[in-house]
Structures are given as structure tokens and as C-alpha cells.
Ligand code: B12
Ligand code: SF4
């Protein structure tokens with residue numbers, strides 16, 4: 247079995263649903279400090295692993311959003327956001343990196359996967375698109391054909407020269423429905439037709455997606471107001487990132503998880519996006535009223 251198939255098999259055995267490879271030239275145009283060779287000198291390939299989120303956990307979000315069961319929201323925090331997907335991604339990245347170093351004698355640097363694993367080095371979204379796993383949806387995160395946006399990604403940089411996968415070239419995955427824009431309770435995702443958008447070139451493809459207002463998203467995700475599940479109104483809805491930062495710094499240590507401050511209070515855009523057979527997964531099984 248060639249090394250790429252072996253890595254893929256390894257990733258699947260370690261809980262992943264997908265693995266793709268991008269050649270490093272697809273990262274020309276990365277912002278300063280975020281190019282793979284600035285993190286691993288001599289990097290030739292960027293390997294991306296991805297894991298789907300459980301339907302049963304997305305449906306727990308629906309119980310919270312549609313039935314007022316905010317007591318179930320922590321399930322998303324554990325199994326869909328902060329804890330499990332990141333640990334699984336971290337283990338899978340580690341195993342793939344160990345195999346590349348042990349069997350090929352190459353260097354492999356696994357990157358952070360999200361909350362709980364110390365920061366971000368490159369944009370995992372751009373890497374997932376460059377590795378052929380999917381396309382940017384209007385909401386700015388990556389849609390895959392099978393799971394829509396309900397995936398999380400991890401990256402391994404390596405000096406090994408692996409055959410790159412083709413970039414996704416199938417039917418467009420985002421149908422421009424605007425559901426993500428309407429589902430967002432704080433207007434964080436730029437409406438279509440506005441200038442609130444980004445364009446970027448990856449390989450020979452050009453992509454456009456909405457700008458996501460990070461301060462606004464933080465207000466909801468961290469429940470900094472009562473209407474989003476918080477204990478008090480700590481900031482206004484249109485707070486600046488500085489005001490959000492100051493409010494986060496004052497939050498008491500959370501007693502409901504491993505994060506200092508819980509950041510899993512939303513996920514509406516990801517839960518309601520119809521890409522990836524949403525109807526069959528959720529509406530036909532009567533898991534959502536929408
Ligand atoms: C910080 C962060 C957030 C912040 C801020 C996001 C933001 N808009 O900056 C907040 C809290 C808002 C957030 C929210 C969510 N997030 Co988040 N987040 C991240 C994190 C940790 C870092 C993002 C980042 O700063 N990237 C680095 C900077 C440089 O990239 P950037 O600002 O996006 O890039 C700009 C430029 O620098 C340039 N660029 C950057 N890289 C490159 C490369 C090339 C070649 C080019 C040409 C250009 C270019 O393009 C952009 C536009 O100008 C990533 C993990 C990661 N490491 O990527 C997860 C990540 C993006 N989040 C994820 C998820 C799931 C979510 C939520 C759904 C969580 C939830 N609530 O359930 C929401 C979705 C909100 C939304 N609609 O986007 C997933 C997305 C998975 C997917 N399917 O694509 C990621 C990839 C984590 C993971 N491990 O999978 N997130
Ligand atoms: S996670 Fe929630 S607040 Fe953030 S962009 Fe998505 S819907 Fe809006």
C-alpha cells in the first residue's frame with residue numbers, strides 16, 4: 247500500500263472520516279507568518295484530516311434552539327465543539343505525524359486543532375479547501391459533500407513530498423440560500439450582496455465568502471448576554487473586540503467544563519446549513535422543526 251493510502255487508513259482507524267493532501271504551492275498568498283514553510287522550513291505537503299460531527303449532537307442543539315432545552319447545550323460543548331472533536335483530531339494528527347517520521351524519516355509537525363490545544367498557526371479552513379476536502383460556504387467555514395459544515399479539521403505539515411489530491415471540482419456545495427445569515431442571532435455573518443465579504447485564491451481557484459464579525463460571534467458563543475444563555479448582560483450586542491476581551495477576562499472560571507469560559511453556546515449557522523443532506527439527516531427524521 248502506498249504511503250498516502252496508509253496514512254488515510256490510519257486516520258480512519260483513529261476516528262477520522264477524511265484525509266486529503268495539498269502541495270505547499272497552493273498556499274501562495276497566505277498572510278505573513280501563516281505560510282506552512284514559515285512554521286516548518288522545507289514543508290512540501292500539507293495533510294488535512296477531518297471528522298464529522300454526530301447527528302445526535304447537532305440534534306441536541308436543535309432541542310436547545312427549538313425547545314428551550316438550554317441544559318442540553320453542553321452536549322455540543324463536549325462532543326461537538328471544545329472537547330471530543332479536538333482530542334480526536336489531536337490524536338489523529340499525532341499518529342499521522344509519528345508514522346511519517348518513523349517510516350519515511352521525514353519531519354512532520356501537527357498543528358493545533360482548536361479550543362484546548364493552544365492557538366492557531368494557519369487557517370485550517372484554507373488548508374481543508376486546498377487539500378480537496380470541500381469548498382468555502384457563504385458562512386466562511388468549509389462545506390464537505392457528505393457533512394456540509396458539520397466537520398472539524400486538523401493539519402499536519404510535512405517535508406514529505408506526497409501526491410496532492412485534486413481540489414474539489416464537483417457541484418457547488420453552497421446553494422446561496424442565506425439560511426446561515428438568517429439563523430445567526432446577532433447578524434455576525436455578512437448578508438449576500440453586501441461588501442461584507444472576502445475573496446481568496448487557492449491553487450487556480452477563486453473563492454468568495456462572508457466576513458464573520460468575530461466580536462459579535464464571541465458575544466453569543468461565550469454567552470456574554472442573558473439572551474444567549476449568559477447569567478448577566480456583560481457587553482452590548484455591538485461591542486468591540488476590546489470590550490469582549492475585557493468581559494471575557496472578568497468571567498469567573500467556568501464550573502461546567504475544561505475551558506476557562508464556555509465558548510459553545512451557539513453553532514446555529516453550522517447546525518442549520520442545508521448542505522450535506524441536512525433534510526435527510528434532520529428534517530426527515532423529525533429532529534428539527536425547520
Ligand atoms: C478563531 C476562530 C474562530 C473565531 C473567529 C473566526 C474568524 N472569522 O476569524 C470565532 C469565535 C468567530 C469562530 C467561530 C466559529 N468557528 Co472557528 N475557528 C477559529 C480558529 C481557531 C482560528 C481562525 C483563524 O484565526 N485563522 C487564521 C487566520 C489567519 O485566518 P482568517 O482570518 O480566517 O483568514 C483571512 C486571511 O488571513 C486570509 N487567509 C488566511 N489563510 C490564508 C491562506 C491562503 C492561501 C490565502 C490565499 C489566504 C488566507 O483569508 C482570510 C480572509 O482575508 C479556527 C482553527 C484554525 N486554525 O483555522 C477555527 C475554525 C475556523 N472554526 C470552526 C468552527 C466549526 C466554528 C464555529 C461553527 C463554532 C461554533 N460556534 O459551533 C463558528 C462558525 C462561525 C462562522 N460562521 O465562521 C472550524 C471550521 C470547520 C469547517 N467546517 O470549516 C475551524 C476550522 C476549527 C476546526 N478545528 O475545524 N471561530
Ligand atoms: S456561531 Fe452563532 S453567532 Fe457565530 S456566526 Fe454562527 S450563528 Fe452567528
Ligand code: SF4
Pocket residue numbers: 383384385386419420421422423424425426427518519520521
Ligand atoms: S446556509 Fe446556505 S448560504 Fe449559508 S453556507 Fe450553507 S448553503 Fe451556503
